[in-house]
Amino acid sequence: MTTEETALTSREELNTELKALLRRAYNNGVDVEGGWECRNGSEHPDWDVIVTEVQKNEDSE
Structure with missing residues (x-):
């Protein structure tokens, strides 16, 4: 499977991408x-x- 890199410019966009990744895996x-x-070579940290799984609250989507 190949993926296109999406430019993430905010915490909200990062959260959206992480949710999508975790949902696909689940x-x-x-077992997520x-x-x-995450080792990234010398060019990136x-x-x-x-x-961890957390308990859903009433406001959860």
Whole structure:
């Protein structure tokens, strides 16, 4: 599968992309909870990503 890179310019756009990624993974049977190291070579910083499920509230979409 190939993906086109979308220019993200705000936290809201990043949140939208993360939600879409997590939903696709979840819908395809991937256990999305846990932690991942994202190593990005010398040109970009590395990140540690942790995903945890949270309880829905009444205002949740």
